Amino acid sequence: KQWYQRRVREGEVNWETCDALHMDKLVEDVKKAREERTHSIIIVEGHLVLSYRPLYKLFNRMFFVTLPLDMAKTRRDTRTYDPPDGPGYFEDVVWPMYNEIYGEVRHNPELDVTFLDATEPDTCYNFLERVVKSYLK
Numbered sequence: 132k133q134w135y136q137r138r139v140r141e142g143e144v145n146w147e148t149c150d151a152l153h154m155d156k157l158v159e160d161v162k163k164a165r166e167e168r169t170h171s172i173i174i175v176e177g178h179l180v181l182s183y184r185p186l187y188k189l190f191n192r193m194f195f196v197t198l199p200l201d202m203a204k205t206r207r208d209t210r211t212y213d214p215p216d217g218p219g220y221f222e223d224v225v226w227p228m229y230n231e232i233y234g235e236v237r238h239n240p241e242l243d244v245t246f247l248d249a250t251e252p253d254t255c256y257n258f259l260e261r262v263v264k265s266y267l268k
Contacts, residue, residue, distance in 0.1 A: 143217050147228035149183050158185050165189065172266050178229055181236045181244065192262060195236050198249035200226060 144151055164173050181187050207221050236244055247255045
């Protein structure tokens, strides 16, 4: 995949890959929650979750929230990361990775994804509220 080639400065970790995360543990946790039926709804979020087949095969519904560069940058800048992002990390790694995953999700025939536009928060909220209520009936 191209995203492994993104520039990451010395001493930085590319957190925008499934290899950087404990995806197998997440799969185990989702399976366990489904088997125990202790939750009516399980929400798994993050742009990497739809790029990891063993995980997305467990989902009943899938959503991908799209957002423009300026909104993504603002959201990223208001969060605290440990370790913090190095200079240019968003531009060189995060944003290209988001776009690559977006393209993969859009063109993956296995994924039945509803795309939601973050620039229309009321529409997103109302849609998701209806979905959640339908599962709680």
